[in-house]
Amino acid sequence: MSTQPQIAVFYEHPEWFKPLFATLERRGIPYVPLRLDEHFFDLNDRTPPAPVIFSRVAMSSFLRQDEHGIFYAQSLYSHWEQCGARIINGNPALAVDTSKARQLSLINSLGYATPATRVVHRRADLPRAAQGLRFPIVVKVNIGGSGAGVVRYDSMEQLVQAVADGTTPTSIDSVTLVQEYIPTRGSRIVRAETLAGRFLYAISLTTDGGSFDLCPADACMVGKPKITIEQTQLDAETLQAVERISCAANMELCGIEFMIDDRDGTRRFYDINGLSNFVARPLEVLGWDPHEQLADYLLEVIGARRSGEEA
Numbered sequence: 001m002s003t004q005p006q007i008a009v010f011y012e013h014p015e016w017f018k019p020l021f022a023t024l025e026r027r028g029i030p031y032v033p034l035r036l037d038e039h040f041f042d043l044n045d046r047t048p049p050a051p052v053i054f055s056r057v058a059m060s061s062f063l064r065q066d067e068h069g070i071f072y073a074q075s076l077y078s079h080w081e082q083c084g085a086r087i088i089n090g091n092p093a094l095a096v097d098t099s100k101a102r103q104l105s106l107i108n109s110l111g112y113a114t115p116a117t118r119v120v121h122r123r124a125d126l127p128r129a130a131q132g133l134r135f136p137i138v139v140k141v142n143i144g145g146s147g148a149g150v151v152r153y154d155s156m157e158q159l160v161q162a163v164a165d166g167t168t169p170t171s172i173d174s175v176t177l178v179q180e181y182i183p184t185r186g187s188r189i190v191r192a193e194t195l196a197g198r199f200l201y202a203i204s205l206t207t208d209g210g211s212f213d214l215c216p217a218d219a220c221m222v223g224k225p226k227i228t229i230e231q232t233q234l235d236a237e238t239l240q241a242v243e244r245i246s247c248a249a250n251m252e253l254c255g256i257e258f259m260i261d262d263r264d265g266t267r268r269f270y271d272i273n274g275l276s277n278f279v280a281r282p283l284e285v286l287g288w289d290p291h292e293q294l295a296d297y298l299l300e301v302i303g304a305r306r307s308g309e310e311a
Helices: 018-026 059-063 070-082 091-097 100-109 123-130 156-165 236-248 290-310
Strands: 007-011 031-035 052-056 086-088 117-120 137-141 150-153 176-180 184-195 198-207 227-231 253-261 267-273
Touching (some): 007 290, 018 031, 052 290, 059 070, 086 290, 091 100, 091 267, 100 176, 117 123, 123 156, 123 176, 150 156, 184 290, 236 253, 236 267
Antiparallel strands (some): 184 253, 198 227, 253 267
16 A cells, blocks of 8 residues: 555544544554644645545534534535545535434435424424424434433423523524434334445443433543443344435445334334444454454545546
């Protein structure tokens, strides 16, 4: 491999991608790390930082920075693509990642069940949108992450009062979801990871703290309720579903979450995540490290890019 970096990793969180960088360095894969929060670009500069760009933009970045770069990244990726770069999890993936409403609509279009959901853009419309839903409900921001912007309401009266008080969650894009709260069988959710549209692994997560934040990575664990993480197997139908969803979402690296509705046993998908920093302690939980498979895929993309250029 050339010593010239063929891939740039565009990221925001200072801790989440240390395992990825360590794997690239150990494998001898030259890369350019680019911090989103320190970035600007010149529209007259037609040279991307590397032929391949790996997008690691976190939707939760707005929690850490008022001047977050979620929408900035979309303009940047358009520019880099016009300059000839190949972007992994680029704008087609971001279009889905930045909207829980789009995610649920996409899942429904494939014939899979989701929680009953209404979408609004004004706080005043939340009670009207909630009519006909079974309480408790949750009000959820359209762009979230790490469980942010999800609030449970046990009655219409409680929701109406919260609207009057102006305390319901607000999304940075002014889109809000009103959704039935799903009593989850065994307090257990499943997160399935895919790579290049193929199933990679699945883990089950349970919490004893009633948290909506079930991020499984090392850097997410500090100060959070205890989360139990175990590898789990998927039946053939569910495996096919997660692969179809990841392909439809245009996500080359993708985490898909679902739960079993304890009311009727229905499997309900509720989240498509374009940023996976993988499970904590992978050798302990999985018996292998998925960063190795990711590095293999990055090399494949780099190789295909080189072949295309040479052709």
